[in-house]
Amino acid sequence: MALIEKQRLLAELSPPLDRLLCTQLLDEFVSAERRFIQRDWEPSQLDGGQFAEVAGRIVYCVDSGNVSLSKGFDDCAKYVENDTNTHKIIPRHDALHVIRVLRTVYKFRSQRGAVHISPTYTPNHMDSKLVIELVRWVMNEMLRLFWRGDREVAAKAIRELLQFDVPAVGVFEDKILVQRTDLTADEEILIILHYGGEHGFSRSKIGQAAQLSPPSVTKSLQKLSAPDCRQVIQLSNGNYRLTDLGSRRIRENLASKLLL
Incomplete structure (x- = not known):
């Protein structure tokens, strides 16, 4: 959800x-x-x-x-x-x-x-x-x-x-899409995971919503979940979600990019 x-x-x-x-x-x-x-x-x-x-x-x-x-x-x-x-x-x-x-x-x-x-x-x-x-x-x-x-x-x-609404993320029937085209791969993934809430999204769902290639998704997730970043974490069910550090980055640095 x-x-x-x-x-x-x-x-x-x-x-x-x-x-x-x-x-x-x-x-x-x-x-x-x-x-x-x-x-x-x-x-x-x-x-x-x-x-x-x-x-x-x-x-x-x-x-x-x-x-x-x-x-x-x-x-x-x-x-x-x-x-x-x-x-x-x-x-x-x-x-x-x-x-x-x-x-x-x-x-x-x-x-x-x-x-x-x-x-x-x-x-x-x-x-x-x-x-x-x-x-x-x-x-x-x-x-x-x-x-x-x-x-x-x-x-x-x-x-x-307590989290922001995400106007930049659109839902079209069963499809979720990041609608901005000026984001880096890291930013797209952070925004889609912010939208994903506590359940997060699978790696394939992230790629579909952000329209990123599999190698780009892998590279960004590795970077964002690395020990020196820790803004994303993988759950036991395989899904990825934001950590508190990731949520803080959304609030402090990416709030304007949640808009269309």
């Missing part, structure tokens, strides 16, 4: 969550992630506010036992925060932590300006970085609290949600 798939998340979260709200939550999460990766700073604050609205409704629905597809964020938050109400999420602090973080995310939608402090680094950039990290934390908490399937799969989903 390439990273964590949206349909798998939906299947594991609904039930117990309302399917429409859960679908909206995943859509808003993916949208916020994609905009941030593409350095589209300003809209990410709006996306964060929309994510907060949906997440607030989900917490309210679970905590109150009443499904509402339109209840306002503030009303949802106030219900959860009111100690006199009957609450189904136990322990209480789990729901309260989520609501407090969501309040911060939601306020950014209307209370932050767009005054630039330099040509290259703006408050919008800093705000967006904060918002996306808060959104990621809430999404992880949703999985931790409401996932009803295999707990190890949930843990894997949480780990993989």
Whole structure:
């Protein structure tokens, strides 16, 4: 499975969550992630506010036992925060932590300006970085609290949600393809293995996705897994995946090359 798939998340979260709200939550999460990766700073604050609205409704629905597809964020938050109400999420602090973080995310939608402090680094950039990290934390908490399937799969989903989306990798029916043509062989392999997540890919699958010759795949894998590099490791099933060093190289050096 390439990273964590949206349909798998939906299947594991609904039930117990309302399917429409859960679908909206995943859509808003993916949208916020994609905009941030593409350095589209300003809209990410709006996306964060929309994510907060949906997440607030989900917490309210679970905590109150009443499904509402339109209840306002503030009303949802106030219900959860009111100690006199009957609450189904136990322990209480789990729901309260989520609501407090969501309040911060939601306020950014209307209370932050767009005054630039330099040509290259703006408050919008800093705000967006904060918002996306808060959104990621809430999404992880949703999985931790409401996932009803295999707990190890949930843990894997949480780990993989910390990784970037990969717009440069396309999926066409049963075919996976690195769509950029300006990458070195090492970069193509790192990007396809980043997309491969914890399961990774076989040597032949890597060559097909990156459209590299067998000798090029072999040479790059040997280089990337060598003792002086250690960015790729071969698993016991024969597949290759990124190490933490490989993931760091993606974040620090190749993030821009994940885009189309």
